[in-house]
Amino acid sequence: MQGVGLLVNSFDIRPIQDRDNGAIAQIIRQVLAELGAARPGFAWSDPELDRMATTYAQPNSRYFVIEKNGTVLGGGGIAPFACEYPATCELQKMYFLPAARGQGVGTALINRLLTTARQLQYQRCYLETLNTMTRAIRLYERMGFTRLPQALGCSGHTACNRFYWRPLTLPSSSD
Numbered sequence: 001m002q003g004v005g006l007l008v009n010s011f012d013i014r015p016i017q018d019r020d021n022g023a024i025a026q027i028i029r030q031v032l033a034e035l036g037a038a039r040p041g042f043a044w045s046d047p048e049l050d051r052m053a054t055t056y057a058q059p060n061s062r063y064f065v066i067e068k069n070g071t072v073l074g075g076g077g078i079a080p081f082a083c084e085y086p087a088t089c090e091l092q093k094m095y096f097l098p099a100a101r102g103q104g105v106g107t108a109l110i111n112r113l114l115t116t117a118r119q120l121q122y123q124r125c126y127l128e129t130l131n132t133m134t135r136a137i138r139l140y141e142r143m144g145f146t147r148l149p150q151a152l153g154c155s156g157h158t159a160c161n162r163f164y165w166r167p168l169t170l171p172s173s174s175d
Helices: 018-034 105-119 134-142
Strands: 006-008 011-015 062-068 071-080 088-096 124-129 146-148 162-167
Touching: 011 105, 018 062, 018 071, 018 088, 062 088, 062 105, 071 105, 088 105, 105 124, 105 134, 124 134, 134 162
Parallel strands: 088 124
Antiparallel strands: 006 011, 011 062, 062 071, 071 088, 124 162, 146 162
């Protein structure tokens, strides 16, 4: 499934390629600035932001971009959770430009990521976010993520203040 795109409401969800690196880095930085999170402690300062295709080509990692008419409008990925939870992946760097919001693309992308995580034999999916990202929080909760009282460990995103996880044995909303 890694090399196959998926069409949702005229948006293509496909694996990231080297040619997408600049666009996705710019989108992530733009959305983080929009949300007041353009500072250390968020994905803004992650060293891999400008080389996402290489980063997510690593074992047990995947990143998908959202594209419409040849223009990248967002994306999201999963990667091993770097802490002491080996059967847990982390949902990472899921951001969309306004043109892709509110059209079911977030739900479709999370479903694709959770399906991919199951195929990679993860048992849980963890994520960190910010209280002000209310639309994303509603999506996560609708997709079966449960809020945790504190961070699970060492993601490096020290400015995040909302934490969620989800067992992968539960079917996602459209599986």
